[in-house]
Amino acid sequence: MLKDYDSVISLWKQGDIPYRPQGRDSKEDIRRQLRQATSLYYVAENDGVIIGVILGTHDGRKGWINRLAVTPAYHRKGIARRLVEEVEHHLAARGIDIVACLIENWNATSMQVFDRFGYTKHDEILYYSKRKNKRI
Ligand SMILES: CC(C)(COP(=O)(O)OP(=O)(O)OC[C@H]1O[C@@H](n2cnc3c(N)ncnc32)[C@H](O)[C@@H]1OP(=O)(O)O)[C@@H](O)C(=O)NCCC(=O)NCCS
Numbered sequence: 001m002l003k004d005y006d007s008v009i010s011l012w013k014q015g016d017i018p019y020r021p022q023g024r025d026s027k028e029d030i031r032r033q034l035r036q037a038t039s040l041y042y043v044a045e046n047d048g049v050i051i052g053v054i055l056g057t058h059d060g061r062k063g064w065i066n067r068l069a070v071t072p073a074y075h076r077k078g079i080a081r082r083l084v085e086e087v088e089h090h091l092a093a094r095g096i097d098i099v100a101c102l103i104e105n106w107n108a109t110s111m112q113v114f115d116r117f118g119y120t121k122h123d124e125i126l127y128y129s130k131r132k133n134k135r136i
Contacts, residue, residue: 001041007050015069023136044079052079056087063091065101
């Protein structure tokens with residue numbers, strides 16, 4: 001991943017993903033995360049160029065899909081589906097049968113895509129978090 005770091009950041013920028021370059025998406029922090037057995041990282045490539053990315057994580061109880069993005073020229077070719085299925089497959093192999101993702105409320109495309117993947121939207125849940133600072 002670290003050799004792919006700049007390509008991945010550029011995908012996240014193109015996809016308007018609100019990534020955290022000073023926090024959990026900094027190179028240093030990604031390096032730390034990828035040392036953990038709880039992190040999964042996959043890219044899709046075409047001719048050696050990265051055109052899709054996904055980060056999977058789990059906490060032993062539930063799996064999470066994070067930072068999914070596909071370069072616009074390759075949208076609607078099933079690349080996100082392949083990446084999500086790959087993460088789901090590896091999580092299932094670890095006994096994790098619940099997979100979740102957080103979607104910004106403005107991201108209608110992502111909501112439609114996850115609907116197509118068979119994910120259920122939970123209107124009754126609000127996301128709360130506690131952070132050491134606003135950058136992370
Ligand atoms: C969301 C995103 C990753 C989807 O990537 P993709 O490779 O185009 O998706 P796929 O081709 O695998 O399509 C998956 C399913 O969603 C549907 N879909 C894809 N884009 C869609 C859109 N814009 N509107 C409605 N449905 C859509 C596809 O038809 C497909 O359904 P099907 O297999 O039942 O026909 C891509 O649009 C993207 O990078 N967006 C910007 C970043 C982003 O919002 N990421 C999600 C953060 S939570």
